[in-house]
Amino acid sequence: MPHLSxxxxxxxxxxxxxxVRxxxxxxxxxELWFALEFLQHTGSFKARGAQNFLAAHREAGTLPDTGVTIASGGNAGLACAWAAQRQGVRATVFLPKTAPEVKVAKLRSYGAEVRLTGTEYAEALAACEEFANATGALASHAYDHPLIAAGAGTLLDEITRQLPTLDTVVLSVGGGGLFAGVATAARHHGIRVVAVEPEHCRALNAxxxxxxxxxxPVSSVAADSLGAxxxxxxALHAAxxxxxxxVLVPDSAIIxxxxxxxxxxxxxxxxAAATALAGLTVHRPLPGExxxxxxxxANTDPSDLVGPGAGEVG
Known part of the structure; x- marks a missing residue:
């Protein structure tokens, strides 16, 4: 497979x-800016890659009547279901039976058919692959596909249009879809990239x-999103x-x-989003950078976020 360009x-x-937004x-x-990609459809950058993936297949005439399928109860599954709804095709999403009901409900709100299989992601993935083989449904992936990564990379071009003098972009890395796309675009613009992973979810670093x-092995407070x-x-080629x-950061810095x-x-x-910010404890920007x-x-439960001023009105 050729490298992303x-x-x-x-x-x-x-x-x-x-x-997309x-x-x-x-x-x-x-000299510091936040790129608020959590405001994207479905609450994460994943909507970009999912939309590009399905739109490209529709262009090529390879989007089957049986629709698209994916094994993911997280951001990728939500994005796939959303993009399928936008394209007017069926999405069949496989999850372990242990998946939180809130995720199941959210997926169904996007029109997805949800199938609960096994107790671990690997079992849901195997069922998804079996379903794709049996029905001809288009199999999507959470991150390891050039169309998914290229869609994610569009984020960097949008940032540089607003901030053409950008020196460095900092982002968190899981399996590397967002990183591969952003780093490919950053190389074109001559921008430095800092790839941040939890110490115990270090697939790219390793x-x-x-x-x-x-x-x-994966073990981190951010493993739900970065635990590839x-x-x-x-992603490796881009890195x-x-x-x-x-760079690697401990869970304490992420929290x-x-x-x-x-x-x-x-x-x-x-x-996962906070992991990127924690990276600034390792990559300390130079003056003027x-x-x-x-x-x-921002698909998170905010109930554990308490701090000065919480609950005050004024």
Whole structure:
């Protein structure tokens, strides 16, 4: 499979134009901006890749009547169901039986058929693959597909249009869909990329060390979104280019960053989004360095966010 190119990202931008919400940039400090991608449809950046994936297949005439299927109860599943609804095709989403009812209800609100199988993601994935083989449904993936990554990369072009003097973009990494797309676009613009992972969800960092994708154990407060066991080949290729830096942060820094987003900005972000901000504890910007931190999602329970001023009216 050829590596992702900037042309792929530009093509994705044309496909999804008018279908996704342009990202909002918010000043967050001296030479620091937050890219508020959690305001995207379905609450995360995943809507971009899902829309590009389905639109490209419709263009190519390869979007079957049986629709699309995916195994994911998280942001990818929500985005796939949303994009399928927009394209007027059926989405069949496989989840473990242990999936929270709130996720099931949200998926159904997008018109998805939800099938609960097994008790672990791997069992849901196997059932999804069996369903795709039996019905001819188009199998989607949470991150490991060039169309998914290219759609995510459109985010960086939107940021640079608003901030053409950007020096550095900071983002969290799970399996590497967002990272591969953003890093590909950033290389075109000459922008430094800081890829941030939890210490114990380090699929990309481990792949860099090994020189090829490897399986890693996952254990982090952000594992629900960043807990991929293996980074994609496209993500590794993007990480091996110049001006890309891989950093690891402990869970304590992620929790502190998430609380800080609430205390200082009243942003209720998920731990995956806070992981990117925690990266600034390792990559400390130089004087005058213009930095954008991508806050990638906010599908979270905010009940544990308490702090100064909470509940006050004034």
């Amino acid at each position: 900037y042309g792929d990202v530009k093509q994705a931008a044309d496909r999804i134009a008018g279908q 342009p990202v909002t940039l918010a000043p967050a400090g001296p 792949a860099l060390a090994a020189g090829h994708p490897v399986d890693v 066991r293996r980074a994609s080949a496209n 091996q280019q110049d001006r890309v830096h891989s 502190e960053a998430r609380q800080s987003l609430w205390d200082q900005h009243r942003i209720a972000a998920e731990h 213009r930095v954008a931190v991508i806050l990638c999602g």
